[in-house]
Amino acid sequence: MGISEASAGQEIGVKKTRQKLIRATESLLQRDGLARVTTRGIAREAGVAEGTLYHHFHDKAGLLHAVAQESMGAFREVLEGLPLQVGQRTVRENLEHMLEAAFDSQLRIAPILCSLFADHQLLLRTREILNERRIGPQCSVEALAAYLQAEQRLGRVAVDVVPGSAAELLLAGSFHAAVLDHLLARQMNPAAARLRLQETVRTLLTGLKPRISGESSAPKDRNVEL
Amino acid sequence: MGISEASAGQEIGVKKTRQKLIRATESLLQRDGLARVTTRGIAREAGVAEGTLYHHFHDKAGLLHAVAQESMGAFREVLEGLPLQVGQRTVRENLEHMLEAAFDSQLRIAPILCSLFADHQLLLRTREILNERRIGPQCSVEALAAYLQAEQRLGRVAVDVVPGSAAELLLAGSFHAAVLDHLLARQMNPAAARLRLQETVRTLLTGLKPRISGESSAPKDRNVEL
Amino acid sequence: MGISEASAGQEIGVKKTRQKLIRATESLLQRDGLARVTTRGIAREAGVAEGTLYHHFHDKAGLLHAVAQESMGAFREVLEGLPLQVGQRTVRENLEHMLEAAFDSQLRIAPILCSLFADHQLLLRTREILNERRIGPQCSVEALAAYLQAEQRLGRVAVDVVPGSAAELLLAGSFHAAVLDHLLARQMNPAAARLRLQETVRTLLTGLKPRISGESSAPKDRNVEL
Amino acid sequence: MGISEASAGQEIGVKKTRQKLIRATESLLQRDGLARVTTRGIAREAGVAEGTLYHHFHDKAGLLHAVAQESMGAFREVLEGLPLQVGQRTVRENLEHMLEAAFDSQLRIAPILCSLFADHQLLLRTREILNERRIGPQCSVEALAAYLQAEQRLGRVAVDVVPGSAAELLLAGSFHAAVLDHLLARQMNPAAARLRLQETVRTLLTGLKPRISGESSAPKDRNVEL
DNA sequence: AATGAATGAGCTTTCATTCAT
DNA sequence: GATGAATGAAAGCTCATTCAT
Numbered sequence: 031m032g033i034s035e036a037s038a039g040q041e042i043g044v045k046k047t048r049q050k051l052i053r054a055t056e057s058l059l060q061r062d063g064l065a066r067v068t069t070r071g072i073a074r075e076a077g078v079a080e081g082t083l084y085h086h087f088h089d090k091a092g093l094l095h096a097v098a099q100e101s102m103g104a105f106r107e108v109l110e111g112l113p114l115q116v117g118q119r120t121v122r123e124n125l126e127h128m129l130e131a132a133f134d135s136q137l138r139i140a141p142i143l144c145s146l147f148a149d150h151q152l153l154l155r156t157r158e159i160l161n162e163r164r165i166g167p168q169c170s171v172e173a174l175a176a177y178l179q180a181e182q183r184l185g186r187v188a189v190d191v192v193p194g195s196a197a198e199l200l201l202a203g204s205f206h207a208a209v210l211d212h213l214l215a216r217q218m219n220p221a222a223a224r225l226r227l228q229e230t231v232r233t234l235l236t237g238l239k240p241r242i243s244g245e246s247s248a249p250k251d252r253n254v255e256l
Numbered sequence: 257m258g259i260s261e262a263s264a265g266q267e268i269g270v271k272k273t274r275q276k277l278i279r280a281t282e283s284l285l286q287r288d289g290l291a292r293v294t295t296r297g298i299a300r301e302a303g304v305a306e307g308t309l310y311h312h313f314h315d316k317a318g319l320l321h322a323v324a325q326e327s328m329g330a331f332r333e334v335l336e337g338l339p340l341q342v343g344q345r346t347v348r349e350n351l352e353h354m355l356e357a358a359f360d361s362q363l364r365i366a367p368i369l370c371s372l373f374a375d376h377q378l379l380l381r382t383r384e385i386l387n388e389r390r391i392g393p394q395c396s397v398e399a400l401a402a403y404l405q406a407e408q409r410l411g412r413v414a415v416d417v418v419p420g421s422a423a424e425l426l427l428a429g430s431f432h433a434a435v436l437d438h439l440l441a442r443q444m445n446p447a448a449a450r451l452r453l454q455e456t457v458r459t460l461l462t463g464l465k466p467r468i469s470g471e472s473s474a475p476k477d478r479n480v481e482l
Numbered sequence: 483m484g485i486s487e488a489s490a491g492q493e494i495g496v497k498k499t500r501q502k503l504i505r506a507t508e509s510l511l512q513r514d515g516l517a518r519v520t521t522r523g524i525a526r527e528a529g530v531a532e533g534t535l536y537h538h539f540h541d542k543a544g545l546l547h548a549v550a551q552e553s554m555g556a557f558r559e560v561l562e563g564l565p566l567q568v569g570q571r572t573v574r575e576n577l578e579h580m581l582e583a584a585f586d587s588q589l590r591i592a593p594i595l596c597s598l599f600a601d602h603q604l605l606l607r608t609r610e611i612l613n614e615r616r617i618g619p620q621c622s623v624e625a626l627a628a629y630l631q632a633e634q635r636l637g638r639v640a641v642d643v644v645p646g647s648a649a650e651l652l653l654a655g656s657f658h659a660a661v662l663d664h665l666l667a668r669q670m671n672p673a674a675a676r677l678r679l680q681e682t683v684r685t686l687l688t689g690l691k692p693r694i695s696g697e698s699s700a701p702k703d704r705n706v707e708l
Numbered sequence: 709m710g711i712s713e714a715s716a717g718q719e720i721g722v723k724k725t726r727q728k729l730i731r732a733t734e735s736l737l738q739r740d741g742l743a744r745v746t747t748r749g750i751a752r753e754a755g756v757a758e759g760t761l762y763h764h765f766h767d768k769a770g771l772l773h774a775v776a777q778e779s780m781g782a783f784r785e786v787l788e789g790l791p792l793q794v795g796q797r798t799v800r801e802n803l804e805h806m807l808e809a810a811f812d813s814q815l816r817i818a819p820i821l822c823s824l825f826a827d828h829q830l831l832l833r834t835r836e837i838l839n840e841r842r843i844g845p846q847c848s849v850e851a852l853a854a855y856l857q858a859e860q861r862l863g864r865v866a867v868d869v870v871p872g873s874a875a876e877l878l879l880a881g882s883f884h885a886a887v888l889d890h891l892l893a894r895q896m897n898p899a900a901a902r903l904r905l906q907e908t909v910r911t912l913l914t915g916l917k918p919r920i921s922g923e924s925s926a927p928k929d930r931n932v933e934l
Numbered sequence: 935a936a937t938g939a940a941t942g943a944g945c946t947t948t949c950a951t952t953c954a955t
Numbered sequence: 956g957a958t959g960a961a962t963g964a965a966a967g968c969t970c971a972t973t974c975a976t
Contacts, residue, residue, distance in 0.1 A: 047960080064374040065291055069946060079962045081948080086960095090946065121464070140373070147367045147438065148290035148374030157441055167436060178464075188466045195452075195459045199429050206428030210393060212373065215383055226421075233421045237463020238347070238404075240414045273935085295971055305937040307973080312935095316971060499956085516826035517743055521950055531958040533952080538956095542950060573916070593825045599818070599890065600742040600826030609893055619888060630916075640918045647904075647911040651881050658880030662845060664825065667835055678873075685873045689915020690799070690856075692866045725939080747967060757941045759969080764939095768967065 048086045050076040055097045060138070064094075064145035091152060098146075098156060101139045102165050109173035116180040121187060122231060128174065129204050129227045136208040144209065167205075171197045196234065203230045274312045274322075276302040281323045282368070290320075290371035317378060324372070324382050327365045328391045335399035342406040347413060348457060354400065355430050355453045362434040370435065393431075397423045422460065429456045500538045500548075502528040507549045508594070516546075516597035543604060550598070550608050553591050554617045561625035568632040573639060574683060580626065581656050581679045588660040596661065619657075623649050648686065655682045726764045728754040733775045738816075742772075742823035769830060773837060776824075779817045780843050786813055787851035794858040799865060800909060806852065807882050807905045814886040822887065845883075849875050874912065881908045 054076035058067045069090055073080040087093040109132075115124045146153045160166035174197035181187045187196075207226060211218055218226075280301035284293045295316055299306040313319040335358070341350045372379045386392035400423035407413040413422075430453060437444055444452075506527035510519045521542055525532040539545040561584070567576045598605045612618035626649035633639045639648075656679060663670055670678075732753035736745045747768055751758040765771040786809040793802045824831045838844035852875035859865040865874075882905060889896055896904075 061376070063376040063379065066375060066377070068944085070944090080946090081963065082961055084947070084949095143439070144370035144373035147370035149292060150287070150289040151292070153289065153439070157439070160440065166440075168440065185466055187464050188462065190462065191459060191464055192455055195455045196464055198432065199425060199456060199459055202428040202432030203425050205432050205435075206424065209431075213369070213379070213383070213392075214386065214394065229418055229421045230425060233417060233425055234460065235464045236414065236416065237465070238413050238417055238422055238461045239463070240411055294969080296969095299938095306971090307938065308936055310972070513828075515828040515831065518827060518829070520948080522948095525959095532950090533959065534957055536951070595891070596822035596825035599822035601744060602739070602741040603744070605741065605891070609891070612892065618891075620892065637918060639916050640914065642914065643911060643916055644907055647907045648916055650884065651877060651908060651911055654880040654884030655877050657884050657887075658876065661883075665821070665831070665835070666838065666844075666846065681870055681873045682877060685870060685877055686912065687916045688866065688868065689917070690865050690869055690874055690913045691915070692863055746965085748965090758967090759942065760940055762968070 047076075047078060047082060050078065051083060051086060051093060052097055052100060055093055056101070056142075059097065059142050059145065063141065064148055091155065094152065095155065095159060098142060099159065099165075101142055102160075106165055106169060109170050112173055112177045113180070116177060117184055117186070121181055122235060124177075125200065125231045125235075126228055128177075129200060129231060130224060132170070132201060133204040133208060133223065133227060136205050137211065140205070140208045141212055144212075167201070171201055174201060199234060200230070203227075203234075273302070273304060273308060276304065277309060277312060277319060278322050278326060281319055282327065285323065285368050285371060286364070289367070290374055317381065320378060321381060321385060324368065325385060325391070327368055328386065332391050332395055332399075335396045338399055338403040339406070342403060343410050343412070347407055348461060350403075351426065351457045351461075352454055354403075355426060355457060356450060358396065358427060359430040359434060359449065359453060362431050363437065366431070366434045367438055370438075393427070397427055400427060425460060426456070429453075429460075499528070499530060499534060502530065503535060503538060503545060504548050504552060507545055508553065511549065511594050511597060512590070515593070516600055543607065546604060547607060547611060550594065551611055551617075553594050554612065558617050558621055558625075561622045564625055564629040565632070568629060569636050569638070573633055574687060576629075577652065577683045577687075578680055580629075581652060581683060582676060584622065584653060585656040585660060585675065585679060588657050589663065592657070592660045593664055619653070623653055626653060651686060652682070655679075655686075725754070725756060725760060728756065729761060729764060729771060730775055730778060733771055734779070734820075737775065737820050737823065741819070742826055769833060772830065773833065776820060776834060777837070777843075779813075779820055784843055784847065786810055787848050790851055790855040791858070794855060795862050795864070799859055800913060802855075803878065803909045803913075804906055806855075807878060807909060808902060810848070810879060811882040811886060811901065811905060814883050815889065818883070818886045819890055822890075845879070849879055852879060877912060878908070881905075881912075 051072060055067065055072050058071055058075055062071075069080055069083055072093070073083055083090075083093060087096065109128070112124075112128060118124065146156055160168075171194065175193040178187055178191070178193040178196055182189060182191065182193065187193075204227060207223075207230075210216065277298060281293065281298050284297055284301055288297075295309055296306055298319070299309060309316075309319060313322065335354070338350075338354060344350065372382055386394075397420065401419040404413055404417070404419040404422055408415060408417065408419065413419075433449075433452060436442065503524060507519065507524050510523055510527055514523075521535055522532055524545070525535060535542070535545060539548065561580070564576075564580055570576065598608050612620075623646065627645040630639055630643070630645040630648055634641060634643065634645065639645075659675075659678060659682075662668065729750060733745065733750050736749055736753055740749075747761055748758055750771070751761055761768075761771060765774060786806070790802075790806060796802065824834055838846075849872065853871040856865055856869070856871040856874055860867060860869065860871065865871075885901075885904065885908075888894065
């Protein structure tokens with residue numbers, strides 16, 4: 031709240047106070063966790079007075095939901111491009127690409143989403159929003175399942191696969207990885223994370239069943255088989 | 257907390273106060289979430305005075321860690337029986353059985369584990385415990401991976417499968433399901449939950465790749481192939 | 483506060499904003515009580531911006547005083563017509579009529595007047611106004627006492643009565659009724675309220691002392707005796 | 709919260725904290741008015757920590773009600789002795805005595821009672837208490853009316869008097885006086901206040917009606933007539 | 935070991951007031 | 956004159972922790 035910043039804020043950000051609050055909250059949520067995030071801290075981080083928060087949101091929960099919604103929204107967009115890729119490239123490549131985007135998103139959302147479990151009242155209100163607005167994790171699963179079904183029709187995915195189950199497994203894999211990375215403070219470099227996801231995709235594509243002939247998932251037959 | 261109850265507590269439970277506190281905390285954590293759990297609430301639920309808590313634990317965080325430890329510990333036991341089953345029955349049956357147990361455990365732990373994300377200070381100390389005591393999710397993954405590797409040696413799992421990746425995928429599936437069930441307040445009956453897990457196992461066993469011949473995962477060849 | 487309403491306000495009420503604020507405040511004072519009346523609420527009720535209040539009044543207390551002054555002023559007018567009625571009709575009728583008017587006024591003022599006790603700083607400044615401007619309850623008492631004294635001179639009121647005491651008793655009766663109606667949320671219909679006041683007047687006219695002869699306050703001798 | 713006071717508090721007042729809080733609140737209520745009374749101020753005045761308030765009362769309103777109830781309680785006791793005095797001394801003396809007690813009580817209660825009008829939420833809860841517990845002003849009226857009716861049977865009060873109406877008039881007179889004394893900051897010495905009340909009683913006993921004969925309320929016939 | 939009244943820092947929220955437009 | 960976003964002091968209240976008993 032230095033002088034320069036204050037005047038700068040008035041020049042540039044006349045109507046951006048709301049966004050500043052959301053960004054500040056998201057940032058603190060990531061850094062300290064829901065329980066440690068106070069309205070005082072948010073206001074300080076956003077560079078505004080504490081009372082200002084209440085001009086833009088009904089209360090702290092309202093702000094928190096705005097943050098949750100924005101984050102969830104990002105989640106959604108990731109999956110919206112999927113339908114366009116049906117039949118393009120290989121299934122493996124599409125899934126890898128999708129899963130990387132999902133993981134990035136989940137890595138950001140996971141601590142916020144998980145935080146909700148700390149306050150069942152907040153969890154309750156979030157549930158309602160998720161149901162009303164048709165957003166949230168289950169939508170991602172549906173979008174991915176739809177993609178897999180489309181590929182199934184093209185013969186690029188085995189006919190006996192249940193698309194919903196496979197979609198859930200993939201997203202679960204990346205969500206689990208995101209949660210564990212946070213929980214264990216694993217500092218994954220992007221390359222390692224990508225490799226892990228590729229491994230996940232490969233495992234699911236191949237399956238665990240032993241195969242009689244040499245129909246392994248060797249790189250050579252990528253384009254042919256899938 | 258009448259007189260009779262107090263003395264009864266002294267007769268029977270002289271050294272069980274600690275356990276009562278842990279149970280009470282776990283129960284409240286499940287019901288209300290970390291943020292709503294107060295020392296007063298815990299004391300009331302446990303049927304002791306508020307001050308008593310501090311005779312058994314250094315502070316609230318200490319109690320919370322004891323709870324986390326117990327919960328995480330339970331997670332471990334689930335997987336300890338796995339090595340005994342190598343080569344027994346079918347892989348599918350073993351995995352189904354294991355995954356059901358894991359899911360039950362995760363359904364209980366998920367809200368507590370997730371709650372930790374609300375308080376990064378608590379998360380930090382929990383991390384240390386997880387690392388020191390060699391408990392927690394990553395141990396389950398390792399145990400399951402070891403089992404898969406053993407089956408791989410017996411030829412009951414495809415040789416080109418990375419056991420760690422497959423193990424993570426399975427446990428991720430059940431963890432994801434547990435979190436979503438809580439988040440969306442899905443009331444799953446046990447039968448439906450079991451079916452869902454069986455579907456997950458089947459999907460992973462089969463894989464997504466289309467197969468030329470009719471080597472589907474039809475029920476008939478269960479015992480033969482796996 | 484849409485555009486049309488704002489411009490309409492500028493056309494018609496250019497200089498009535500002050501009155502709108504006073505009316506709005508009075509109305510909210512009645513409905514919610516002093517403690518619940520906020521500048522924001524007043525502005526909204528008056529249909530102006532919050533800041534506008536400070537163009538017309540030095541601060542919230544200034545506005546509150548304007549309201550108190552107006553209310554108290556209304557109290558005075560009620561009694562101004564009394565002198566004209568000396569010697570007219572019966573004393574009983576005049577008193578009944580006066581008391582009804584006083585009660586109506588007090589029913590409106592009581593909650594505002596009483597509210598002042600919640601803030602002694604406000605009470606202090608109100609006192610000054612009451613003393614300076616010669617308005618307020620004690621003026622009503624004096625006006626009524628003057629009327630009674632005039633009737634006393636005409637022999638329509640007993641010579642040994644202290645006019646001030648009787649005047650206070652009458653107004654006290656209606657004030658007390660007004661306060662209790664508010665306090666207990668008694669929903670009095672006008673007819674019942676009128677009857678109660680008539681009873682009050684009759685009681686005071688007759689007095690409690692037992693009388694030897696049958697000189698009751700029977701309706702027949704109304705005009706004769708009074 | 710000096711050291712000496714703290715230890716003194718622990719010696720003497722182990723279980724009197726609740727009373728200290730009530731006394732402190734009552735005192736501040738009188739001095740500053742409801743709106744200026746803060747939990748912080750109460751705690752300081754009582755010499756305890758702010759949080760202590762919440763060990764003894766659910767919230768500020770709860771404490772306020774305890775205060776109101778205590779004050780009201782004093783009001784009640786005043787009237788309880790009345791039945792014993794039926795037929796004793798003169799009616800005038802009994803009423804004077806009663807009214808003095810009522811006035812003392814009302815002088816204390818008035819600012820608190822009136823304060824309630826500043827917060828309609830508080831008013832609402834008070835109403836409920838008044839209705840449930842059968843206390844409050846209307847009970848005083850009833851008790852006094854019962855006394856007057858008893859005197860009526862003994863012929864010491866005129867038969868055509870409506871006891872309820874007369875009782876209300878008397879208590880209204882003293883309530884009105886109490887409110888105005890506060891409102892105008894009249895510093896009445898006890899003697900003047902007593903005289904005023906005696907005047908009130910005399911006025912009501914005599915009535916306003918002019919009397920033909922000399923049956924005035926002269927001091928000589930006190931004991932005989934009443 | 936157990937108690938529970940007391941503590942006080944710190945939380946969310948309200949609201950009268952200011953001021954650039 | 957009018958606006959309303961921004962302010963920040965102060966309110967009511969919570970709760971982990973202490974300590975005399």
